[in-house]
Amino acid sequence: SQTIHQWPATLVQPVGSPLSLECTVEGTSNPNLYWYRQAAGRGLQLLFYSVGIGQISSEVPQNLSASRPQDRQFILSSKKLLLSDSGFYLCASWSSGNTEAFFGQGTRLTVV
């Protein structure tokens, strides 16, 4: 099965600072990759998904961007964080032949 590595696990950043969260996948090739955000007490909101290197689709307009420089690497970025960017960020991977999406352990971001 797939293993999703996400780091860091916890992050506290000041408003206006940049952000870079990284996700790497093991155990598969050419996966679909996803970034979700979960605000406190809320469900998962799909932010971005990617079907291949350099291919990014954005679900909602926001202060964030995503990139996929390699097949199994997905990066979430921001140039200037807002307070509203706080939340639990989850990277997920789905590959053809699997019935489920696998998740990383998440990054808990607090913008102060």
Place this chain on the structure above:
Amino acid sequence: RKEVEQDPGPFNVPEGATVAFNCTYSNSASQSFFWYRQDCRKEPKLLMSVYSSGNEDGRFTAQLNRASQYISLLIRDSKLSDSATYLCVVNPEVYNFNKFYFGSGTKLNVKP
């Protein structure tokens, strides 16, 4: 309208009780449905897929009602360890798995 909607709960039930959650979806062409379980401050993990004919896994039964566009999860003989948030997941795509939409989750508290 949201792709997937769930009653947030919480559902507070005693051990041994039977509890059921429903989840409605907006895209009638949706083909794939799942229930995920999320423990506090952890990543979601697949509980079970939902098949058209319904499926059962031990104390858990999932059903799909296409006419009314909802899926359900029934938990029998609730255990303390069942306490978690249950997320309904829908893939609205017909021929690919580019998107997984999550409901906001239903919180279950099983009391002694």
